[in-house]
Structure formats: structure tokens, C-alpha cells
Amino acid sequence: MNLSVASKRNSLFTASLLLAAIFSSGSIASAAAQQPRVADGFSTDWANLKIDVRELAPHVYLLHGSGGNTVASIGPDGTLLVDSEFAQVAPKLTDALQKLGAGPVRYVVSTHYHSDHTGANAAYHKDGAVIVAQENCRLRMMQTQFSQFWNRSSPPAPAESLPTLTFDRKLTLFLNGEEIGAFHNQPAHTDGDAIVYFHHANVIHMGDVFVNNLYPYIDLGAKGRIDGYFPVIDEVLERIDDHTQVVPGHGPIATKQELKAYRDMLHTVRDRVAAQIAQNKSLEEILSSHPTREFDRQYATDRVGGDGFTVMVYQSLTGKRLDWHPAS
Numbered sequence: 001m002n003l004s005v006a007s008k009r010n011s012l013f014t015a016s017l018l019l020a021a022i023f024s025s026g027s028i029a030s031a032a033a034q035q036p037r038v039a040d041g042f043s044t045d046w047a048n049l050k051i052d053v054r055e056l057a058p059h060v061y062l063l064h065g066s067g068g069n070t071v072a073s074i075g076p077d078g079t080l081l082v083d084s085e086f087a088q089v090a091p092k093l094t095d096a097l098q099k100l101g102a103g104p105v106r107y108v109v110s111t112h113y114h115s116d117h118t119g120a121n122a123a124y125h126k127d128g129a130v131i132v133a134q135e136n137c138r139l140r141m142m143q144t145q146f147s148q149f150w151n152r153s154s155p156p157a158p159a160e161s162l163p164t165l166t167f168d169r170k171l172t173l174f175l176n177g178e179e180i181g182a183f184h185n186q187p188a189h190t191d192g193d194a195i196v197y198f199h200h201a202n203v204i205h206m207g208d209v210f211v212n213n214l215y216p217y218i219d220l221g222a223k224g225r226i227d228g229y230f231p232v233i234d235e236v237l238e239r240i241d242d243h244t245q246v247v248p249g250h251g252p253i254a255t256k257q258e259l260k261a262y263r264d265m266l267h268t269v270r271d272r273v274a275a276q277i278a279q280n281k282s283l284e285e286i287l288s289s290h291p292t293r294e295f296d297r298q299y300a301t302d303r304v305g306g307d308g309f310t311v312m313v314y315q316s317l318t319g320k321r322l323d324w325h326p327a328s
């Protein structure tokens with residue numbers, strides 16, 4: 001099945017509780033034993049999980065099973081992955097890569113610390129892969145993280161899954177005739193976000209700075225901030241062109257124009273909330289003005305919703321931390 005079709009369905013179906021699970025990788029494993037088809041928005045039916053594969057360019061593939069999107073460079077120099085899915089997906093991901101003729105995974109680049117993007121790092125590291133990430137991603141993975149929004153903690157990641165090569169602002173890898181640039185502009189989704197650009201294939205992986213057809217989850221506990229999204233996305237928009245395939249952390253691939261529309265949506269909502277904060281409006285008043293109104297049809301497809309996004313923007317701009325949680 002064409003991945004964009006599968007992912008579009010995913011973004012409406014499994015994304016119902018999409019981002020809650022990133023703080024509960026441990027509980028996903030135990031929930032799977034009780035056989036729910038979908039927990040917290042992610043499929044946990046590991047045995048029957050299918051990996052959707054799509055060729056984006058010669059030697060460059062998009063793979064998706066349950067968690068975040070994975071991009072793979074496959075060629076004579078070995079295999080590089082951008083993001084590695086949940087730990088439980090590793091065997092199926094490896095099978096899918098082998099069907100594509102992939103050699104050993106030599107590098108895994110993690111776009112940020114959340115376990116739906118880093119869970120299978122350990123499996124590839126054990127087989128010899130270098131795990132690459134922004135330095136704050138490694139620090140986050142070493143600590144217990146708490147999300148006030150979801151009211152959940154995530155334990156430190158297993159030591160074998162930690163990045164073994166970190167960078168501050170940028171790092172370039174040359175592999176399979178490709179120039180693969182990872183860069184960090186400033187905190188947005190988390191303080192350890194990396195954007196990964198395949199120059200020749202003209203493919204860019206945004207991590208969760210861009211989630212297509214979803215409102216973003218701003219990980220305030222990991223120093224994420226709404227005002228970081230704009231310089232990061234603007235840097236991406238400057239680097240790419242109308243032919244670039246933009247891979248979001250979740251959801252179907254997008255064009256430059258679709259990424260720009262996402263950025264403009266974020267900015268419109270941010271400005272509406274900021275204007276009301278300047279007028280000393282309360283959060284209740286701001287919520288009742290419904291700052292996301294015309295966007296909800298496209299983006300309010302999971303538990304974050306228009307109100308959740310508004311509350312995160314409000315907290316990001318005011319520095320307040322509220323005991324507000326999305327309805328379950």
C-alpha cells in the first residue's frame with residue numbers, strides 16, 4: 001500500500017491518542033500483552049504489525065510501522081536510518097530492510113529522544129551501529145522525563161540505545177554517495193531536535209517539529225517552545241525547494257507548500273494567544289475565543305486537539321505550568 005495513503009489513514013485513526021504514548025514505552029509493552037489493537041494512538045499488535053515501505057529516491061526509503069516515520073539510506077556503504085521506531089518494531093523493521101537488500105545498519109540518527117523514534121536504537125547499536133543525535137537528545141534519554149501535559153513519566157532509556165556520537169549545531173555524514181546533514185537550530189518540539197537533510201535525494205526528515213495533519217505536541221518539560229518552531233521551520237524552508245519530499249515525524253510526506261501552511265497555522269494561533277495574553281485575558285477566556293477555530297478540521301485529529309495546542313502555546317509564552325490535561 002502506498003505509504004501516504006496508509007499514513008493518512010493512520011493520522012486519522014491511530015493518531016486518536018498519538019502523542020500520549022511517547023511517555024509510556026514501558027507500559028506499551030505490558031499493554032500489548034493484554035491485546036489492545038491500539039494503545040495511546042499507536043498500534044501495539046506487534047505480531048501482526050505491517051511495515052509500509054515507500055521508495056522516495058534511488059536508495060532512499062520511507063518506512064512506517066507504528067511510531068515515528070523512519071527514513072533509510074541503503075547502498076554499498078551500508079545502511080543509515082533516521083529514527084528507529086519503538087523497540088518492539090525492530091525485528092519487523094529489520095526484515096523490511098533486508099527485503100530491500102540493505103546491508104548492516106551502520107548509523108542511526110535520532111531526531112529527538114521520544115521512544116517512538118529511538119526505541120529500536122538498542123537493537124541496531126548491539127549490531128554495531130553508531131547512534132547519532134543532538135547532545136541534548138542523549139541527555140534526555142539518560143534521565144527520567146515528565147510530561148505535565150500527559151501527567152506521565154518516562155524512565156531513562158536503556159544504556160544500549162543512547163547516542164554514541166553527538167553534535168551541537170550540525171554534523172554531516174557521507175554515505176552511499178549521499179551527503180546527509182543533521183542540524184539543530186534551537187529548541188522547538190524538544191531541546192534536542194535534529195533535522196536531517198539528504199541533499200542529493202532532496203528528502204528532509206523533520207522529526208516531530210512537523211507532524212502532518214496534527215497539532216504539534218510541544219514538550220515543555222524538555223524545554224520545547226512554540227517560538228522555536230518558526231526559526232527551525234524557516235531554516236528548512238530556505239534550504240528546500242518545490243521538489244523536496246518533506247518527511248514529518250508522523251503522518252504522510254508533504255511538500256514545501258504544505259510545510260509552509262503548517263508554519264503559518266502555528267503562527268496564526270500563536271499570535272492570537274499572544275495578543276490575548278497581552279490584554280491580560282485568562283486561559284479560560286482565551287480558550288473560549290477558540291484560537292484554532294478554522295484549523296481544527298485538518299489538525300484536531302488526536303488528543304492534543306485545538307484546546308490542547310492552545311494550552312501549550314499559552315504555557316510556552318507565559319512560562320506558567322498548569323495542571324491541564326486533555327480529555328481521555
Ligand SMILES: [Zn+2]
Nearest residue numbers: 022112114208
Ligand atoms: Zn516526539
